Amino acid sequence: MTIQETFIKDLIIIEPLVFVDERGFFFESYNKTKLESLAISIDFVQDNQSFSKRGTLRGLHYQNPPFAQTKLVRVLEGEIIDVAVDLRKDSPTFGKSFSILLSAENKKQLLVPQGFAHGFSVISETASVMYKCDQFYNKASEGGIKFNDPSLNIDWGMNLDDAIVSEKDQILPFIDNCNSLF
Numbered sequence: 001m002t003i004q005e006t007f008i009k010d011l012i013i014i015e016p017l018v019f020v021d022e023r024g025f026f027f028e029s030y031n032k033t034k035l036e037s038l039a040i041s042i043d044f045v046q047d048n049q050s051f052s053k054r055g056t057l058r059g060l061h062y063q064n065p066p067f068a069q070t071k072l073v074r075v076l077e078g079e080i081i082d083v084a085v086d087l088r089k090d091s092p093t094f095g096k097s098f099s100i101l102l103s104a105e106n107k108k109q110l111l112v113p114q115g116f117a118h119g120f121s122v123i124s125e126t127a128s129v130m131y132k133c134d135q136f137y138n139k140a141s142e143g144g145i146k147f148n149d150p151s152l153n154i155d156w157g158m159n160l161d162d163a164i165v166s167e168k169d170q171i172l173p174f175i176d177n178c179n180s181l182f
Contacts, residue, residue: 001017099154
């Protein structure tokens, strides 16, 4: 397992060691001890999984303290553009976004720490996404940012006019008006 830092502090790409032979492949998708040896110590308490079709855009979501969530995101099937936006007001990268292609093929994972909004778009026919969380879901603390906020200028890898977006996500505020407490 290796980690790669991004230009945003604490936002990390994790690549597992994959063993391939004539039967297929094997890898550890999560190993607490190995992550702790890389100075990543997180107590995950909930796993979430979604299935979506091409053109689906989910996000950008977060939970405010004290229910803020760290997420470890990976793709079981298909391909997504995974996006994290830094909401930490004291951070030099506040309001900056990072995106990465996560796929069943590349097996990369994105560790999205507390203090970030998170979302993804499905660019394959379908995609199954799984992520671990270090806090339980708490409806009263949820917040979000509209996916097409012009100040973020996120490339979702699709024509946004054709995106399949929930009613809830369509009415989220832009980052300047969100209720983030970070």
